[in-house]
Amino acid sequence: xxxxxxxxxxxxxxxxxxxxxxxxxxxxxxxxxxxxxxxxxxxxxxxxxxxxxxxxxxxxxxxxxxxxxxxxxxxxxxxxxxxxxxxxxxxxxxxxxxxxxxxxxxxxxxxxxxxxxxxxxxxxxxxxxxxxxxxxxxxxxxxxxxxxxxxxxxxxxxxxxxxxxxxxxxxxxxxxxxxxxxxxxxxxxxxxxxxxxxxxxxxxxxxxxxxxxxxxxxxxxxxxxxxxxxxxxxxxxxxxxxxxxxxxxxxxxxxxxxxxxxxxxxxxxxxxxxxxxxxxxxxxxxxxxxxxxxxxxxxxxxxxxxxxxxxxxxxxxxxxxxxxxxxxxxxxxxxxxxxxxxxxxxxxxxxxxxxxxxxxxxxxxxxxxxxxxxxxxxxxxxxxxxxxxxxxxxxxxxxxxxxxxxxxxxxxxxxxxxxxxxxxxxxxxxxxxxxxxxxxxxxxxxxxxxxxxxxxxxxxxxxxxxxxxxxxxxxxxxxxxxxxxxxxxxxxxxxxxxxxxxxxxxxxxxxxxxxxxxxxxxxxxxxxxxxxxxxxxxxxxxxxxxx
Numbered sequence: 001x002x003x004x005x006x007x008x009x010x011x012x013x014x015x016x017x018x019x020x021x022x023x024x025x026x027x028x029x030x031x032x033x034x035x036x037x038x039x040x041x042x043x044x045x046x047x048x049x050x051x052x053x054x055x056x057x058x059x060x061x062x063x064x065x066x067x068x069x070x071x072x073x074x075x076x077x078x079x080x081x082x083x084x085x086x087x088x089x090x091x092x093x094x095x096x097x098x099x100x101x102x103x104x105x106x107x108x109x110x111x112x113x114x115x116x117x118x119x120x121x122x123x124x125x126x127x128x129x130x131x132x133x134x135x136x137x138x139x140x141x142x143x144x145x146x147x148x149x150x151x152x153x154x155x156x157x158x159x160x161x162x163x164x165x166x167x168x169x170x171x172x173x174x175x176x177x178x179x180x181x182x183x184x185x186x187x188x189x190x191x192x193x194x195x196x197x198x199x200x201x202x203x204x205x206x207x208x209x210x211x212x213x214x215x216x217x218x219x220x221x222x223x224x225x226x227x228x229x230x231x232x233x234x235x236x237x238x239x240x241x242x243x244x245x246x247x248x249x250x251x252x253x254x255x256x257x258x259x260x261x262x263x264x265x266x267x268x269x270x271x272x273x274x275x276x277x278x279x280x281x282x283x284x285x286x287x288x289x290x291x292x293x294x295x296x297x298x299x300x301x302x303x304x305x306x307x308x309x310x311x312x313x314x315x316x317x318x319x320x321x322x323x324x325x326x327x328x329x330x331x332x333x334x335x336x337x338x339x340x341x342x343x344x345x346x347x348x349x350x351x352x353x354x355x356x357x358x359x360x361x362x363x364x365x366x367x368x369x370x371x372x373x374x375x376x377x378x379x380x381x382x383x384x385x386x387x388x389x390x391x392x393x394x395x396x397x398x399x400x401x402x403x404x405x406x407x408x409x410x411x412x413x414x415x416x417x418x419x420x421x422x423x424x425x426x427x428x429x430x431x432x433x434x435x436x437x438x439x440x441x442x443x444x445x446x447x448x449x450x451x452x453x454x455x456x457x458x459x460x461x462x463x464x465x466x467x468x469x470x471x472x473x474x475x476x477x478x479x480x481x482x483x484x485x486x487x488x489x490x491x492x493x494x495x496x497x498x499x500x501x502x503x504x505x506x507x508x509x510x511x512x513x514x515x516x517x518x519x520x521x522x523x524x525x526x527x528x529x530x531x532x533x534x535x536x537x538x539x540x541x542x543x544x545x546x547x
Protein backbone atom coordinates (compact mmCIF):
# COMPACT_ATOMS: atom_id res chain seq x y z
CA UNK A 1 0.00 0.00 0.00
CA UNK A 2 1.00 3.61 -0.54
CA UNK A 3 2.65 4.94 2.66
CA UNK A 4 1.41 8.46 1.83
CA UNK A 5 -2.22 7.43 1.54
CA UNK A 6 -4.57 8.65 4.31
CA UNK A 7 -5.11 6.29 7.21
CA UNK A 8 -8.46 4.52 7.39
CA UNK A 9 -9.48 2.86 10.60
CA UNK A 10 -10.78 -0.69 9.99
CA UNK A 11 -14.38 -1.33 10.95
CA UNK A 12 -14.82 -2.93 14.36
CA UNK A 13 -11.20 -2.13 15.25
CA UNK A 14 -10.43 -0.36 18.55
CA UNK A 15 -7.36 1.82 18.96
CA UNK A 16 -5.90 1.70 22.46
CA UNK A 17 -2.91 3.67 23.67
CA UNK A 18 -0.52 1.55 25.73
CA UNK A 19 1.92 3.45 27.93
CA UNK A 20 5.53 2.41 27.49
CA UNK A 21 7.30 0.76 30.40
CA UNK A 22 10.36 2.24 32.09
CA UNK A 23 12.60 -0.19 30.19
CA UNK A 24 11.06 0.74 26.85
CA UNK A 25 11.31 4.46 27.61
CA UNK A 26 14.98 4.05 28.57
CA UNK A 27 15.72 2.38 25.23
CA UNK A 28 13.75 4.94 23.21
CA UNK A 29 15.44 8.16 22.06
CA UNK A 30 13.21 10.89 23.47
CA UNK A 31 15.51 13.88 23.02
CA UNK A 32 15.03 16.15 19.99
CA UNK A 33 17.84 18.45 18.90
CA UNK A 34 17.07 22.15 18.71
CA UNK A 35 18.72 24.91 16.68
CA UNK A 36 21.36 25.47 19.35
CA UNK A 37 22.33 21.79 19.27
CA UNK A 38 22.51 21.82 15.47
CA UNK A 39 24.71 24.91 15.46
CA UNK A 40 27.10 23.30 17.98
CA UNK A 41 27.19 20.05 16.00
CA UNK A 42 27.98 21.97 12.80
CA UNK A 43 30.97 23.59 14.51
CA UNK A 44 32.17 20.22 15.80
CA UNK A 45 31.81 18.61 12.37
CA UNK A 46 33.72 21.52 10.82
CA UNK A 47 36.63 20.86 13.17
CA UNK A 48 36.44 17.11 12.49
CA UNK A 49 36.47 17.64 8.73
CA UNK A 50 39.62 19.75 9.05
CA UNK A 51 41.20 16.90 11.02
CA UNK A 52 40.15 14.34 8.34
CA UNK A 53 37.65 12.67 10.73
CA UNK A 54 34.22 11.38 9.73
CA UNK A 55 31.26 13.61 10.56
CA UNK A 56 28.92 12.97 13.49
CA UNK A 57 25.32 12.48 12.29
CA UNK A 58 22.51 14.27 14.10
CA UNK A 59 20.87 10.95 14.99
CA UNK A 60 23.96 9.83 16.91
CA UNK A 61 24.20 13.18 18.69
CA UNK A 62 20.54 12.89 19.76
CA UNK A 63 21.07 9.33 20.97
CA UNK A 64 24.14 10.29 23.00
CA UNK A 65 22.44 13.33 24.58
CA UNK A 66 19.41 11.17 25.38
CA UNK A 67 21.59 8.49 26.99
CA UNK A 68 23.59 11.13 28.86
CA UNK A 69 20.44 12.73 30.27
CA UNK A 70 18.91 9.43 31.38
CA UNK A 71 22.15 8.14 32.92
CA UNK A 72 22.45 11.35 34.95
CA UNK A 73 18.82 11.02 36.00
CA UNK A 74 19.29 7.40 37.15
CA UNK A 75 22.51 8.25 38.98
CA UNK A 76 20.89 11.14 40.85
CA UNK A 77 17.89 9.02 41.77
CA UNK A 78 20.11 6.18 42.98
CA UNK A 79 22.15 8.53 45.17
CA UNK A 80 19.00 10.04 46.68
CA UNK A 81 17.58 6.60 47.45
CA UNK A 82 20.85 5.35 48.95
CA UNK A 83 21.15 8.37 51.23
CA UNK A 84 17.53 8.02 52.32
CA UNK A 85 17.93 4.31 53.10
CA UNK A 86 21.09 5.01 55.09
CA UNK A 87 19.37 7.75 57.08
CA UNK A 88 16.34 5.55 57.74
CA UNK A 89 18.54 2.72 59.00
CA UNK A 90 20.28 5.06 61.44
CA UNK A 91 17.06 6.55 62.82
CA UNK A 92 16.34 5.92 66.51
CA UNK A 93 12.90 4.43 67.30
CA UNK A 94 11.43 7.75 68.45
CA UNK A 95 12.34 9.41 65.12
CA UNK A 96 10.91 6.59 63.02
CA UNK A 97 7.46 7.14 64.56
CA UNK A 98 4.82 9.18 62.76
CA UNK A 99 5.41 12.89 63.27
CA UNK A 100 1.67 13.53 63.57
CA UNK A 101 0.12 10.72 65.62
CA UNK A 102 3.34 9.54 67.30
CA UNK A 103 2.64 5.87 66.60
CA UNK A 104 5.18 3.44 65.14
CA UNK A 105 2.72 0.77 64.00
CA UNK A 106 1.72 0.72 60.35
CA UNK A 107 -0.38 -1.35 57.97
CA UNK A 108 -0.19 -2.17 54.29
CA UNK A 109 -2.84 0.45 53.51
CA UNK A 110 -1.42 2.98 55.99
CA UNK A 111 2.35 2.69 55.85
CA UNK A 112 4.88 5.09 57.30
CA UNK A 113 6.57 7.02 54.48
CA UNK A 114 9.81 8.95 54.78
CA UNK A 115 10.48 12.20 52.97
CA UNK A 116 13.58 11.90 50.80
CA UNK A 117 14.39 15.53 51.49
CA UNK A 118 14.08 16.09 55.25
CA UNK A 119 13.63 12.46 56.43
CA UNK A 120 10.19 13.23 57.87
CA UNK A 121 8.24 10.12 58.93
CA UNK A 122 4.45 10.21 58.60
CA UNK A 123 1.58 7.79 58.13
CA UNK A 124 -0.17 7.91 54.77
CA UNK A 125 -3.53 8.70 56.37
CA UNK A 126 -2.08 11.20 58.83
CA UNK A 127 -0.33 13.33 56.18
CA UNK A 128 -2.71 12.73 53.28
CA UNK A 129 -0.74 10.43 50.96
CA UNK A 130 -3.39 8.23 49.27
CA UNK A 131 -0.78 6.28 47.32
CA UNK A 132 2.99 6.04 47.56
CA UNK A 133 4.59 7.25 44.33
CA UNK A 134 7.33 5.30 42.62
CA UNK A 135 10.81 6.58 43.30
CA UNK A 136 11.22 9.66 45.43
CA UNK A 137 8.59 11.15 47.75
CA UNK A 138 8.88 14.65 49.15
CA UNK A 139 6.79 16.28 51.83
CA UNK A 140 5.00 19.50 50.97
CA UNK A 141 7.69 21.72 52.51
CA UNK A 142 10.59 20.05 50.66
CA UNK A 143 8.63 20.14 47.41
CA UNK A 144 7.63 23.83 47.54
CA UNK A 145 10.26 25.51 49.71
CA UNK A 146 13.37 23.29 49.95
CA UNK A 147 15.96 26.01 50.51
CA UNK A 148 13.99 28.33 52.77
CA UNK A 149 13.32 27.67 56.44
CA UNK A 150 9.59 27.95 56.99
CA UNK A 151 7.93 28.78 60.30
CA UNK A 152 4.63 27.58 61.71
CA UNK A 153 1.76 29.97 62.39
CA UNK A 154 0.93 28.18 65.64
CA UNK A 155 4.31 27.32 67.21
CA UNK A 156 8.00 28.41 67.15
CA UNK A 157 9.42 25.21 65.61
CA UNK A 158 10.67 24.94 62.03
CA UNK A 159 10.83 21.14 61.70
CA UNK A 160 7.96 18.67 61.37
CA UNK A 161 5.07 17.93 59.02
CA UNK A 162 4.08 21.20 57.36
CA UNK A 163 1.11 22.03 55.16
CA UNK A 164 -0.01 25.23 53.45
CA UNK A 165 -2.95 27.24 54.77
CA UNK A 166 -5.67 28.85 52.67
CA UNK A 167 -3.87 32.17 53.22
CA UNK A 168 -0.63 30.80 51.68
CA UNK A 169 1.14 30.49 55.04
CA UNK A 170 2.80 27.44 56.60
CA UNK A 171 1.60 25.50 59.64
CA UNK A 172 2.21 22.13 61.24
CA UNK A 173 -0.52 19.65 60.44
CA UNK A 174 -0.16 18.44 64.03
CA UNK A 175 -0.94 21.94 65.35
CA UNK A 176 -3.88 22.33 62.98
CA UNK A 177 -5.46 19.06 64.13
CA UNK A 178 -5.23 19.92 67.83
CA UNK A 179 -6.41 23.54 67.71
CA UNK A 180 -10.24 23.28 67.95
CA UNK A 181 -11.15 26.17 65.65
CA UNK A 182 -8.85 25.10 62.79
CA UNK A 183 -9.98 22.56 60.18
CA UNK A 184 -8.56 20.77 57.15
CA UNK A 185 -10.41 21.48 53.89
CA UNK A 186 -9.67 18.14 52.17
CA UNK A 187 -9.53 15.19 54.60
CA UNK A 188 -8.09 12.88 51.92
CA UNK A 189 -4.99 14.96 51.14
CA UNK A 190 -5.09 16.68 54.55
CA UNK A 191 -4.71 20.15 53.03
CA UNK A 192 -5.10 23.06 52.94
CA UNK A 193 -5.39 24.18 56.55
CA UNK A 194 -8.52 26.33 56.87
CA UNK A 195 -10.34 28.62 59.33
CA UNK A 196 -7.18 30.12 60.80
CA UNK A 197 -9.09 33.39 61.15
CA UNK A 198 -11.56 31.63 63.47
CA UNK A 199 -8.92 31.19 66.18
CA UNK A 200 -9.89 33.62 68.98
CA UNK A 201 -7.51 36.35 70.04
CA UNK A 202 -7.39 34.91 73.54
CA UNK A 203 -5.73 31.75 72.20
CA UNK A 204 -3.06 33.77 70.38
CA UNK A 205 -2.23 35.51 73.68
CA UNK A 206 -1.64 32.29 75.66
CA UNK A 207 1.84 31.75 77.12
CA UNK A 208 3.46 28.32 76.66
CA UNK A 209 4.72 27.05 79.99
CA UNK A 210 7.24 24.73 78.28
CA UNK A 211 9.17 27.03 75.92
CA UNK A 212 8.23 30.20 77.86
CA UNK A 213 7.21 31.96 74.64
CA UNK A 214 4.08 33.86 73.70
CA UNK A 215 4.16 32.93 70.03
CA UNK A 216 1.54 31.24 67.87
CA UNK A 217 -1.55 29.58 69.33
CA UNK A 218 -1.54 27.25 72.33
CA UNK A 219 -3.90 24.58 73.59
CA UNK A 220 -4.78 24.02 77.25
CA UNK A 221 -4.92 21.10 79.63
CA UNK A 222 -8.11 19.04 79.36
CA UNK A 223 -8.49 19.10 83.15
CA UNK A 224 -11.38 21.50 83.82
CA UNK A 225 -9.65 23.05 86.83
CA UNK A 226 -6.34 23.59 84.99
CA UNK A 227 -5.60 26.40 82.55
CA UNK A 228 -2.01 25.47 81.72
CA UNK A 229 -1.24 26.37 78.08
CA UNK A 230 1.36 24.86 75.76
CA UNK A 231 2.15 24.54 72.08
CA UNK A 232 1.18 21.23 70.51
CA UNK A 233 4.71 20.63 69.24
CA UNK A 234 6.17 21.56 72.63
CA UNK A 235 3.82 19.06 74.26
CA UNK A 236 4.91 16.34 71.82
CA UNK A 237 8.61 17.01 72.43
CA UNK A 238 8.06 17.21 76.22
CA UNK A 239 6.28 13.82 76.25
CA UNK A 240 3.00 15.22 77.52
CA UNK A 241 -0.17 13.16 77.23
CA UNK A 242 -1.61 13.70 73.73
CA UNK A 243 -4.21 11.21 72.54
CA UNK A 244 -6.46 11.34 69.48
CA UNK A 245 -9.42 8.95 69.63
CA UNK A 246 -12.61 8.40 67.66
CA UNK A 247 -16.06 8.59 69.25
CA UNK A 248 -17.62 5.15 69.58
CA UNK A 249 -20.97 6.10 68.01
CA UNK A 250 -20.59 9.36 66.07
CA UNK A 251 -17.11 8.72 64.67
CA UNK A 252 -16.04 12.27 65.56
CA UNK A 253 -12.40 12.72 66.68
CA UNK A 254 -11.79 13.31 70.38
CA UNK A 255 -8.63 15.14 71.46
CA UNK A 256 -7.39 14.87 75.06
CA UNK A 257 -4.19 16.43 76.36
CA UNK A 258 -2.88 16.88 79.90
CA UNK A 259 -0.03 18.84 81.39
CA UNK A 260 2.67 17.08 83.43
CA UNK A 261 0.68 17.55 86.66
CA UNK A 262 -2.58 15.98 85.46
CA UNK A 263 -1.32 13.24 83.14
CA UNK A 264 -2.86 9.78 83.74
CA UNK A 265 -0.81 7.46 86.00
CA UNK A 266 -0.24 4.87 83.26
CA UNK A 267 1.32 7.58 81.09
CA UNK A 268 3.61 8.71 83.92
CA UNK A 269 4.77 5.12 84.37
CA UNK A 270 6.21 5.16 80.84
CA UNK A 271 7.27 8.79 80.38
CA UNK A 272 8.61 11.53 82.63
CA UNK A 273 7.13 14.79 81.27
CA UNK A 274 8.76 16.97 83.93
CA UNK A 275 12.26 15.71 83.10
CA UNK A 276 11.57 15.91 79.34
CA UNK A 277 10.31 19.49 79.75
CA UNK A 278 13.47 20.56 81.58
CA UNK A 279 15.66 18.86 78.96
CA UNK A 280 13.71 20.53 76.15
CA UNK A 281 14.14 23.97 77.74
CA UNK A 282 17.88 23.42 78.10
CA UNK A 283 18.15 22.20 74.50
CA UNK A 284 16.19 25.19 73.19
CA UNK A 285 18.36 27.60 75.16
CA UNK A 286 21.57 26.02 73.83
CA UNK A 287 20.20 26.02 70.28
CA UNK A 288 19.20 29.68 70.55
CA UNK A 289 22.70 30.58 71.79
CA UNK A 290 24.35 28.70 68.93
CA UNK A 291 22.02 30.35 66.42
CA UNK A 292 22.93 33.80 67.75
CA UNK A 293 26.64 33.01 67.43
CA UNK A 294 26.22 31.72 63.87
CA UNK A 295 24.14 34.74 62.87
CA UNK A 296 26.75 37.07 64.34
CA UNK A 297 29.55 35.39 62.37
CA UNK A 298 27.51 35.35 59.15
CA UNK A 299 26.67 39.03 59.57
CA UNK A 300 30.38 39.86 59.29
CA UNK A 301 30.61 38.30 55.82
CA UNK A 302 27.11 38.79 54.47
CA UNK A 303 26.77 41.62 51.92
CA UNK A 304 24.32 44.35 52.78
CA UNK A 305 21.11 43.75 50.84
CA UNK A 306 17.62 45.08 51.16
CA UNK A 307 15.48 42.39 52.73
CA UNK A 308 11.73 42.27 52.98
CA UNK A 309 10.73 39.77 55.66
CA UNK A 310 7.80 37.51 55.12
CA UNK A 311 5.51 36.16 57.77
CA UNK A 312 5.33 32.74 56.17
CA UNK A 313 9.03 31.91 55.96
CA UNK A 314 12.44 33.13 56.99
CA UNK A 315 15.72 33.43 55.15
CA UNK A 316 17.49 30.78 57.14
CA UNK A 317 18.55 27.53 55.56
CA UNK A 318 16.22 24.64 55.14
CA UNK A 319 16.40 21.48 57.16
CA UNK A 320 20.06 20.34 57.36
CA UNK A 321 19.14 16.99 55.86
CA UNK A 322 17.82 18.67 52.71
CA UNK A 323 20.39 21.05 51.26
CA UNK A 324 20.83 21.96 47.61
CA UNK A 325 24.26 23.05 46.49
CA UNK A 326 23.97 24.81 43.16
CA UNK A 327 27.21 24.05 41.38
CA UNK A 328 28.15 26.12 38.37
CA UNK A 329 27.53 23.14 36.08
CA UNK A 330 27.00 19.38 36.55
CA UNK A 331 30.13 17.28 36.02
CA UNK A 332 29.78 13.93 34.28
CA UNK A 333 31.53 11.12 36.20
CA UNK A 334 33.73 8.66 34.37
CA UNK A 335 31.16 5.94 35.05
CA UNK A 336 28.65 7.61 32.70
CA UNK A 337 31.32 8.48 30.14
CA UNK A 338 32.28 4.80 29.86
CA UNK A 339 28.64 3.82 29.32
CA UNK A 340 28.43 6.29 26.44
CA UNK A 341 31.23 4.41 24.67
CA UNK A 342 28.80 1.55 24.07
CA UNK A 343 29.44 0.34 20.48
CA UNK A 344 25.73 -0.43 20.13
CA UNK A 345 25.14 3.26 19.47
CA UNK A 346 25.43 3.45 15.68
CA UNK A 347 27.04 4.60 13.50
CA UNK A 348 30.62 4.27 14.77
CA UNK A 349 32.83 7.35 14.61
CA UNK A 350 36.55 7.87 14.98
CA UNK A 351 37.89 9.35 18.21
CA UNK A 352 34.59 8.65 19.93
CA UNK A 353 35.99 9.29 23.42
CA UNK A 354 37.16 12.79 22.50
CA UNK A 355 33.77 13.63 21.00
CA UNK A 356 31.98 12.35 24.11
CA UNK A 357 34.14 14.65 26.25
CA UNK A 358 33.14 17.59 24.05
CA UNK A 359 29.49 16.52 24.21
CA UNK A 360 29.61 16.18 28.00
CA UNK A 361 30.99 19.72 28.36
CA UNK A 362 28.30 21.05 26.01
CA UNK A 363 25.56 19.17 27.91
CA UNK A 364 26.87 20.54 31.21
CA UNK A 365 26.80 24.13 29.94
CA UNK A 366 23.31 23.67 28.53
CA UNK A 367 22.03 22.30 31.83
CA UNK A 368 23.62 25.28 33.57
CA UNK A 369 21.89 27.71 31.18
CA UNK A 370 18.57 26.02 32.01
CA UNK A 371 19.27 26.35 35.76
CA UNK A 372 19.67 22.62 36.16
CA UNK A 373 16.40 21.65 34.48
CA UNK A 374 16.47 18.29 32.64
CA UNK A 375 16.58 18.45 28.86
CA UNK A 376 13.90 15.75 28.52
CA UNK A 377 10.44 16.95 29.54
CA UNK A 378 9.36 13.60 31.00
CA UNK A 379 12.24 13.67 33.48
CA UNK A 380 11.46 17.27 34.35
CA UNK A 381 8.04 16.18 35.67
CA UNK A 382 9.69 14.50 38.68
CA UNK A 383 9.41 17.13 41.44
CA UNK A 384 12.71 16.26 43.10
CA UNK A 385 14.68 16.73 39.85
CA UNK A 386 13.86 20.43 39.62
CA UNK A 387 16.60 22.67 40.87
CA UNK A 388 16.20 24.59 44.08
CA UNK A 389 16.48 27.91 42.26
CA UNK A 390 13.55 26.98 40.04
CA UNK A 391 11.47 25.90 43.01
CA UNK A 392 12.34 29.09 44.87
CA UNK A 393 11.48 31.16 41.81
CA UNK A 394 8.15 29.34 41.58
CA UNK A 395 7.48 30.05 45.25
CA UNK A 396 8.33 33.74 44.80
CA UNK A 397 6.05 33.90 41.78
CA UNK A 398 3.29 32.24 43.79
CA UNK A 399 3.76 34.78 46.59
CA UNK A 400 3.70 37.61 44.04
CA UNK A 401 0.48 36.31 42.49
CA UNK A 402 -1.02 35.93 45.95
CA UNK A 403 -0.10 39.54 46.76
CA UNK A 404 -1.73 40.72 43.54
CA UNK A 405 -4.89 38.78 44.35
CA UNK A 406 -4.94 40.31 47.83
CA UNK A 407 -4.78 43.82 46.33
CA UNK A 408 -7.54 42.94 43.86
CA UNK A 409 -9.67 41.60 46.69
CA UNK A 410 -9.15 44.79 48.71
CA UNK A 411 -10.08 46.89 45.67
CA UNK A 412 -13.22 44.84 45.08
CA UNK A 413 -14.13 45.14 48.75
CA UNK A 414 -13.66 48.91 48.54
CA UNK A 415 -15.85 49.04 45.42
CA UNK A 416 -18.51 46.95 47.15
CA UNK A 417 -18.54 49.35 50.10
CA UNK A 418 -18.81 52.34 47.76
CA UNK A 419 -21.70 50.73 45.87
CA UNK A 420 -23.46 50.01 49.16
CA UNK A 421 -23.03 53.63 50.23
CA UNK A 422 -24.37 54.85 46.87
CA UNK A 423 -27.37 52.54 47.21
CA UNK A 424 -28.13 53.88 50.68
CA UNK A 425 -27.72 57.45 49.45
CA UNK A 426 -30.11 56.91 46.51
CA UNK A 427 -32.62 55.25 48.80
CA UNK A 428 -32.56 58.27 51.10
CA UNK A 429 -32.89 60.60 48.09
CA UNK A 430 -35.92 58.64 46.87
CA UNK A 431 -37.48 58.80 50.31
CA UNK A 432 -36.86 62.55 50.48
CA UNK A 433 -38.30 63.03 46.98
CA UNK A 434 -41.47 61.17 47.88
CA UNK A 435 -41.91 63.27 51.00
CA UNK A 436 -41.38 66.47 48.99
CA UNK A 437 -43.85 65.31 46.36
CA UNK A 438 -46.41 64.43 49.00
CA UNK A 439 -45.97 67.84 50.63
CA UNK A 440 -46.25 69.72 47.34
CA UNK A 441 -49.28 67.70 46.26
CA UNK A 442 -50.96 68.51 49.54
CA UNK A 443 -50.20 72.17 49.06
CA UNK A 444 -50.86 72.58 45.33
CA UNK A 445 -53.44 69.82 44.77
CA UNK A 446 -55.17 69.14 48.09
CA UNK A 447 -57.80 66.91 46.43
CA UNK A 448 -55.23 64.12 46.06
CA UNK A 449 -55.24 63.53 49.81
CA UNK A 450 -58.99 62.94 49.69
CA UNK A 451 -59.46 61.16 46.35
CA UNK A 452 -56.62 58.62 46.52
CA UNK A 453 -58.03 56.81 49.60
CA UNK A 454 -61.46 56.66 47.89
CA UNK A 455 -60.00 55.13 44.72
CA UNK A 456 -57.88 52.65 46.67
CA UNK A 457 -60.93 51.53 48.66
CA UNK A 458 -62.91 50.95 45.43
CA UNK A 459 -60.04 48.97 43.90
CA UNK A 460 -59.76 46.85 47.02
CA UNK A 461 -63.51 46.12 46.97
CA UNK A 462 -63.28 45.05 43.30
CA UNK A 463 -61.63 41.76 44.26
CA UNK A 464 -62.00 40.15 40.82
CA UNK A 465 -60.83 43.29 38.98
CA UNK A 466 -64.05 43.53 36.95
CA UNK A 467 -63.60 47.28 36.53
CA UNK A 468 -59.80 47.60 36.69
CA UNK A 469 -59.26 48.01 32.93
CA UNK A 470 -61.37 48.78 29.82
CA UNK A 471 -63.68 45.97 28.67
CA UNK A 472 -61.88 43.94 25.94
CA UNK A 473 -63.67 43.54 22.59
CA UNK A 474 -62.98 39.81 22.58
CA UNK A 475 -64.97 39.39 25.79
CA UNK A 476 -67.95 41.59 24.75
CA UNK A 477 -68.01 42.31 20.97
CA UNK A 478 -71.11 44.58 21.15
CA UNK A 479 -70.09 46.43 24.33
CA UNK A 480 -68.99 49.62 22.59
CA UNK A 481 -72.18 49.63 20.48
CA UNK A 482 -74.29 49.81 23.64
CA UNK A 483 -71.98 51.94 25.82
CA UNK A 484 -70.94 55.15 24.09
CA UNK A 485 -68.95 56.62 27.02
CA UNK A 486 -66.89 53.79 28.60
CA UNK A 487 -65.00 54.28 31.86
CA UNK A 488 -62.97 52.09 34.24
CA UNK A 489 -61.02 52.45 37.51
CA UNK A 490 -57.66 52.26 35.71
CA UNK A 491 -58.52 55.30 33.60
CA UNK A 492 -59.65 57.15 36.73
CA UNK A 493 -56.34 56.30 38.41
CA UNK A 494 -54.34 57.69 35.47
CA UNK A 495 -56.42 60.87 35.44
CA UNK A 496 -55.98 61.30 39.17
CA UNK A 497 -52.19 60.82 38.83
CA UNK A 498 -52.10 63.54 36.13
CA UNK A 499 -54.14 65.95 38.33
CA UNK A 500 -57.07 65.98 35.86
CA UNK A 501 -59.79 66.30 38.53
CA UNK A 502 -60.43 69.80 39.81
CA UNK A 503 -63.37 68.91 42.05
CA UNK A 504 -64.95 66.06 43.97
CA UNK A 505 -67.96 66.09 41.66
CA UNK A 506 -65.86 65.42 38.55
CA UNK A 507 -64.25 62.41 40.22
CA UNK A 508 -67.62 61.13 41.45
CA UNK A 509 -69.16 61.44 37.95
CA UNK A 510 -66.46 59.25 36.41
CA UNK A 511 -66.75 56.69 39.20
CA UNK A 512 -70.55 56.60 38.90
CA UNK A 513 -70.18 56.19 35.12
CA UNK A 514 -68.17 52.99 35.65
CA UNK A 515 -70.93 51.34 37.65
CA UNK A 516 -73.78 52.79 35.54
CA UNK A 517 -72.27 51.30 32.37
CA UNK A 518 -72.02 47.93 34.12
CA UNK A 519 -75.69 47.97 35.17
CA UNK A 520 -76.83 49.08 31.72
CA UNK A 521 -74.94 46.43 29.76
CA UNK A 522 -75.18 43.43 32.10
CA UNK A 523 -78.24 41.56 33.33
CA UNK A 524 -79.20 41.79 37.00
CA UNK A 525 -78.34 38.11 37.56
CA UNK A 526 -74.70 38.47 36.48
CA UNK A 527 -71.84 39.00 38.98
CA UNK A 528 -70.82 42.15 37.09
CA UNK A 529 -74.20 43.75 37.84
CA UNK A 530 -74.24 42.78 41.51
CA UNK A 531 -70.64 43.96 42.05
CA UNK A 532 -71.44 47.30 40.36
CA UNK A 533 -74.41 47.85 42.67
CA UNK A 534 -72.27 47.08 45.72
CA UNK A 535 -69.47 49.40 44.64
CA UNK A 536 -71.95 52.19 43.79
CA UNK A 537 -73.27 52.09 47.34
CA UNK A 538 -69.72 52.06 48.70
CA UNK A 539 -68.87 55.06 46.51
CA UNK A 540 -71.71 57.05 48.00
CA UNK A 541 -70.49 56.36 51.54
CA UNK A 542 -66.90 57.22 50.69
CA UNK A 543 -67.76 60.47 48.94
CA UNK A 544 -69.98 61.53 51.81
CA UNK A 545 -67.10 60.94 54.19
CA UNK A 546 -64.71 62.78 51.85
CA UNK A 547 -66.93 65.86 51.73
